[in-house]
Amino acid sequence: xxxxxxxxxxxxxxxxxxALDKLTGRTRYTxxxxxxxxxxAIVRSTVASARIxxxxxxxxxxxxxxxxxxxxxxxxxxxxxxxxxHPLLNGTRIRFKGEPLAAIAADTxxxxxxxxxxxxxxxxxxxxxxxxxxxLSPDAPTLHPDWKSYELLRDGGIRGGNVAWEARVxxxxxxxxxARPDVTIVEDCFQVGRQNQLPFEPRCAVASFEDGRYHIHTxxxxxxxxxxxxxxxxxxxxxxxxxTVPAVxxxxxxxxxxxxxxxxxxxxxxxxxxxSLVHSREEENLTCLCRENAELRxxxxxxxxxxxxxxxxxxxxxxxxxxxEQVFLxxxxxxxxxxxxxxxxxxxxxxxxxxxxxxxxxxxxxNGVYNTFFLERHTDNIARAIGMHPLELRRRAVLGDGDIxxxxxxxxxxxxxxxxxxxxxxxxxxxxxxxxADGRLYGRATTVGTWFIxxxxxxxxxxxxxxxxxTLVTSGVEIGSGTMVQALPQIVAATLGLSPxxxxxxxxxxxxxxxxxxxxxxxxxxxxxxxxxxxxxxVRDQILDIAAEMLQAQPEDLILTKGRxxxxxxxxxxxxxxxxxxxxxxxxxxxxxxxxxxAPGVNALPGCAAGHFIEAxxxxxxxxxxxxxxxxxxxxxxxxxxxxxxQDVGLALNPRAIHSQIQGGVVQGLGYALHERVTxxxxxxxxxxxxxxxxxxxxxxxxxxxxxxxxxxxSIGPLGTKGAGEVPILNVGAAVACAVSxxxxxxxxxxxxxxxxxxxxxxxxxxxxxxxxxSAIWQDNLLAxxx
Amino acid sequence: xxxxxxxxxESIALDIDPRTPLLDVLxxxxxxxxxxxxxxxxxxxxxxxxxxxQAVPSCLRPIGLLQGCNVVTxxxxxxxxxxxxxxxxxxxxxxxxxxxxxxxxxxxxxxxxDGTPNxxxxxxxSALVGNICRCTGYERIIDAVLSIRSEGVA
Numbered sequence: 003x004x005x006x007x008x009x010x011x012x013x014x015x016x017x018x019x020x021a022l023d024k025l026t027g028r029t030r031y032t033x034x035x036x037x038x039x040x041x042x043a044i045v046r047s048t049v050a051s052a053r054i055x056x057x058x059x060x061x062x063x064x065x066x067x068x069x070x071x072x073x074x075x076x077x078x079x080x081x082x083x084x085x086x087x088h089p090l091l092n093g094t095r096i097r098f099k100g101e102p103l104a105a106i107a108a109d110t111x112x113x114x115x116x117x118x119x120x121x122x123x124x125x126x127x128x129x130x131x132x133x134x135x136x137x138l139s140p141d142a143p144t145l146h147p148d149w150k151s152y153e154l155l156r157d158g159g160i161r162g163g164n165v166a167w168e169a170r171v172x173x174x175x176x177x178x179x180x181a182r183p184d185v186t187i188v189e190d191c192f193q194v195g196r197q198n199q200l201p202f203e204p205r206c207a208v209a210s211f212e213d214g215r216y217h218i219h220t221x222x223x224x225x226x227x228x229x230x231x232x233x234x235x236x237x238x239x240x241x242x243x244x245x246t247v248p249a250v251x252x253x254x255x256x257x258x259x260x261x262x263x264x265x266x267x268x269x270x271x272x273x274x275x276x277x278s279l280v281h282s283r284e285e286e287n288l289t290c291l292c293r294e295n296a297e298l299r300x301x302x303x304x305x306x307x308x309x310x311x312x313x314x315x316x317x318x319x320x321x322x323x324x325x326x327e328q329v330f331l332x333x334x335x336x337x338x339x340x341x342x343x344x345x346x347x348x349x350x351x352x353x354x355x356x357x358x359x360x361x362x363x364x365x366x367x368x369n370g371v372y373n374t375f376f377l378e379r380h381t382d383n384i385a386r387a388i389g390m391h392p393l394e395l396r397r398r399a400v401l402g403d404g405d406i407x408x409x410x411x412x413x414x415x416x417x418x419x420x421x422x423x424x425x426x427x428x429x430x431x432x433x434x435x436x437x438x439a440d441g442r443l444y445g446r447a448t449t450v451g452t453w454f455i456x457x458x459x460x461x462x463x464x465x466x467x468x469x470x471x472x473t474l475v476t477s478g479v480e481i482g483s484g485t486m487v488q489a490l491p492q493i494v495a496a497t498l499g500l501s502p503x504x505x506x507x508x509x510x511x512x513x514x515x516x517x518x519x520x521x522x523x524x525x526x527x528x529x530x531x532x533x534x535x536x537x538x539x540x541v542r543d544q545i546l547d548i549a550a551e552m553l554q555a556q557p558e559d560l561i562l563t564k565g566r567x568x569x570x571x572x573x574x575x576x577x578x579x580x581x582x583x584x585x586x587x588x589x590x591x592x593x594x595x596x597x598x599x600x601a602p603g604v605n606a607l608p609g610c611a612a613g614h615f616i617e618a619x620x621x622x623x624x625x626x627x628x629x630x631x632x633x634x635x636x637x638x639x640x641x642x643x644x645x646x647x648x649q650d651v652g653l654a655l656n657p658r659a660i661h662s663q664i665q666g667g668v669v670q671g672l673g674y675a676l677h678e679r680v681t682x683x684x685x686x687x688x689x690x691x692x693x694x695x696x697x698x699x700x701x702x703x704x705x706x707x708x709x710x711x712x713x714x715x716x717s718i719g720p721l722g723t724k725g726a727g728e729v730p731i732l733n734v735g736a737a738v739a740c741a742v743s744x745x746x747x748x749x750x751x752x753x754x755x756x757x758x759x760x761x762x763x764x765x766x767x768x769x770x771x772x773x774x775x776x777s778a779i780w781q782d783n784l785l786a787x788x789x
Numbered sequence: 790x791x792x793x794x795x796x797x798x799e800s801i802a803l804d805i806d807p808r809t810p811l812l813d814v815l816x817x818x819x820x821x822x823x824x825x826x827x828x829x830x831x832x833x834x835x836x837x838x839x840x841x842x843q844a845v846p847s848c849l850r851p852i853g854l855l856q857g858c859n860v861v862t863x864x865x866x867x868x869x870x871x872x873x874x875x876x877x878x879x880x881x882x883x884x885x886x887x888x889x890x891x892x893x894x895x896x897x898x899x900x901x902x903d904g905t906p907n908x909x910x911x912x913x914x915s916a917l918v919g920n921i922c923r924c925t926g927y928e929r930i931i932d933a934v935l936s937i938r939s940e941g942v943a
Contacts, residue, residue: 017883024888025876025895027823027863034822200923202827202835202889251825251889252923283828482887482924658883662929666886669926693832693921701917706928 005542005558007535009721012496015658019487019503020249020480031251032221033206036278040069042269043114044262044285045104045121047096050358050686051130051143054094054123057104062117067109070272072265074103077235081260084167084329084615086153087146088361090235090264096125097145097323098360099687100289102262107269107277130358132686134297134318135775137164137357145323145356159329159613162785166325166354169332169613170784171340171408174347179312185303188384189778191771192300194372194735194753196292196320196680196688197673198696199365203251206280209266216267217244223257224520225477225510231260232267243267247510253481254670255364256291258522259327284691291363292680292688294328295320298376299776300339304384308398311346315339316776316783317376319369321354322361328354331369333615334454337622338373340408341452342418343381343399348408351783358686364522366667367732370453371674372753378449378736379750382743392740396450397422410607411618417650417715418450421626425648428710429628435643439632442641443764445745448628451733455621455725456523457601457718461516462533464494464541466593470565470580472498472541473506477518478530480509483727484659485526492655493531493720497538498545499562499579516598524725527655528621528717529599535720536597544593549582602718621717623729624650627668629737633745638761640676640742645734646708652717652724661709664730668707671734673699679754794858797821797865807853812836814852815862823863823892834920837893838862844900846893846919863892866899874937875899882933886924894920898934907938 023029059071074093080086092101104121108114129143136142144163146152160168180187207220216238222228225245233240250257266279281289296319303312317335321328335352365371381399385392400418407413425448436444463475474494480486491505498505508514519525542562549567550557553576561570568576586593606617630643647664654660677697681689690696717724735753743750748763751771762768777783791802796819803814812829815821815838824847825835831849838847839861867873872880875898885891894917901908901916908916913931922930 015883017880018885020888021880021883021885022872022876024885025872025879025891026867027821027892029888030822031825031889033826034816202825202833202887202923250887252887254923283830484886662884662886662925665926665928666924667926670923692830693828694830698921698923699926700921701914701927701931704927706932707926 007497007721009653012492012721013655014492016488016492016502016656018484029249031203031249032208032219033203033251033280035208035219036280039208039276039278040107040109040273041111041114042105042107042266042277042279043111043118044102044265045106045118047099047101047103049096049125049127050099051128052096052125053128054096054125056124057093058122061120061122062106065113065117065120067113068106068117069109069275070107070269072105072268072272076268077264079234079237080152081231081234082155082325083327084156084159085325086155088324088326098358099685100360101323102265105265105269107273130686131164132357132359132682134320134355134357137355138775145358156615160785164356165785166321166356167329167332167613168785169335169352171336171348171350171611173408173410173607173610176312176314176347176349179347180303182303182311185305185311186387187301187303188380188387189301190380190383191298191773192376192379192751193297193771194295194375196295196362197365197678198287198290198292198680198690199254199256200696200698201252201254201256204281204283204286205257205261207263207266208276208278209270210276211271211274215242215244216271218263218267219246219248220263221250221257222247223250223253223479223481223522225479225512226517227520228260228263229512232264235264236268245512247479250479250481254366255368255522258364258520259291287691287696288688289360290688291326291361293365293368293371294362296369296372297773297776299773299778300376300380302380302384304388306388308388308390308395309346310343310399313345314349314780316351316780317353318776319352319354320357320359320362322357322359324361325354326361327364328362330615332613334369335373336408336611336614337454337619338370338452339377342377342401342450344401344405345408349780350408351780359682360688366670367453367728370732371735374451374733375735375739375753378733379739379743382740383749393448400450409611409617411604413622414716417624421624421648421650421712424710424712425626425628425646428646428648428708432708435630438643442632442634443745444632445741446630447737447740447744448626449733449736449740451625451736453623453729453732454619455528455623455719456525457529457620458519458525459600460518460529460533460598462530462537462597463515464534464537464595466541466545466583468580468583468587470583471504471506472500473508474534475508475515476530476534477510477512477515478526479521481521483526483663485521485530488656488659489527489531490534493535494538497535497542499564524623524728526725527723528719528725531723532599532720533597537595540595540597541593544586545579545582548586549577552577552582552585621719621724623724625729625732627733627737629741631738631741631745633742633760635764638757638764640755640760642672642705642738645705647730648710648712649726649729650712650715650724651726652715652719653713653722654711655723657711660711660726663727664709665707667730668734669699669704671731672704672738674753675735675738676754677756679756792852792856794855794860796860797862803852805852807851809852810848811850811852811855811860812847815847821862821864825889825892827889832921834897835890835893837896837920839896839900842900844897863896873899875902878933878937882929882936884925884929884933890920890922894930902937910935
């Protein structure tokens, strides 16, 4: 039966069902569960690069109240993304300062910490590389001398020495494009530092060992990844690991990887007790899996009419001591730096580079954020070089219906161009804020951005209960984005003719729900939503068949609405849904339905991409941002005067909740653009251990974002939805940087734009950025040539 | 000598190290986890409670200095099953996200509105500088607070 769900029955400003407990302090996060359990502390390396000669645990074991020690031999398996290069606890070779070497469970946290401090670690120093330039120099020490022997978790990556992974795109004849007599060639270098996600709840886990199985209660976005990685690290079957997730106190991508959970599991197994492991704020900040620092050289050949006939770029992404997320993220350069615009020919090289620094990770829109900054600033420089207005260049060059992307993917529908039109309307509607600049330098910029929905497998079960309510069982988790408390109950309720508060949503339990890729990458509403919709439709069809028989009607003529089965167009003629459920139970038992979803797969041009995890994106998401700034010429302080967003959302299921996500995402982006700064010290340690050093936006720093939701762009998401929570941060760095650049009349080549950085720009003390570690000859940066 | 104080309306006596932060007393000894241990340095405001009617971070208050004080946490702010006007406005405006900072925000804004019943936007922003939120970008929280004011005026 093909029975479409009417989107109008789903769309609403549904309030959050979890708000009351959250506002009254009753919500129990993982970090609130540590009462009556053992507490654990991690023994960390105090140097960035060294061989471990000896570890002596005797002084720790002598402390009263110490219950168990976890060490490297307890977790022999290496894990990672793409490459298994990461040990849980390192017993041989230290690769970053703060690396976990062992962990101790004790009666109290104070005892555990004292015992951790008492462990004697004897090391022999090894040479270290703290920057990507050092790591790529010909005589650099190799962080992973055994890199060739590591298990490959995915084929196709080009690797070697300190290059963990290289992903390349080659489409068309770039050399010929650059040799054309009618082109202007524009070359730029850019760089960005790291950004700390800083969710309020740190990474933490409470583990127990029950009936021979590990049960990990944890603050994560990816319960199935935690299950798989724990199994791999501990060398046990994944079926012996159960992961459950309560409310998560923020993630932003930091919790899109497994980190400390297996350590708690080892200690639980050894002690037979429940063990709580919670990062202190300092531990959390100093080992934060940040958005990576990155460096870029980009060159474009552009005609006087603004046609980009050739583009080549090399991006260096610092993965820190282990490959992790950056190995995957090399893929995304093709779709972000290689996105937005029609390119006649293109070659891109995206390299994840090992350094003796804390590993980096995923952060909301990941490398898309800085690649968009790089690309949009470069686009402004192109506009200047060919004498065209930057907005006009964008109008002409953005991807439209039938245009091909960097990897040869064919894009569907005109989206970016009409979004630029909508932004023009939004700008016209409100006056500019030039008067607020009040003698300061004023700048404004409109930028475009391309991101994607990270689809992949999800599953769902809907149980229809005898009382007429439904229970949705998935592996989703509520990280604050509202998917579990708003979008999913909305979708299931509309399909079954219930109100959203009659849909119970079970939070992730890997023993109860099927596999799922996790909550992140804008995928939850799309992937879990699609699986949930299918499950609900299967339940609906069973109920309608039963009811049709009872009413002597055709199932096609029936609808579910307001807890009843009705003959369409004849309200009151049917029956309560509970009556049909009772009949179903009498005939064959309780009604339930399963649904599933996976990436349908979109084609790239064969042979264009090498080393990519995703060659073409299933659901592109576009964003247009506009920003006005005032820059104080005496101090270099940047004030954002206004901020506007036109965001491609497919169908806005809950417009009010999407507005919240956009306001929050833009403000995180403003922090990135202006003052969130992570630096690596000479010893390889991050230098911002707390809120005093790492400056996130405060209430007084922000402006209300003016928002226009662009609906109707093609999407395979349920009811045409796209994820809306990840993308709001995408082009904030770009918009602010372009606006500041125009305000001060200088090239902005790096973020964040702290007052000293901006003042140096204004005063002409900033030289033109160059990256000697990236050859101006594109081919010379390829691994095959380099080794 | 035990430290005696009032916690959510009940008299308690504590015979513990006087340097123990109030935050740890609340969470570890009384199971009051509404105050969140986020920065433990007084920057974030997530552990804000009321001490003698003032909203202050509990992480920086050694218990030994609280002899005779009246401490109210978010759990004791209202009668069970009821919400105050700040909490109700936050629900009505759907401003909660991950939720970790909200108990602290509620405590700060509750005393703020008691002292400043009709604030303007800038005054609300100033009141919130000690309460960091990583999810929401603040502005819609401020809209919710201002709705209380306008409702009060109307």
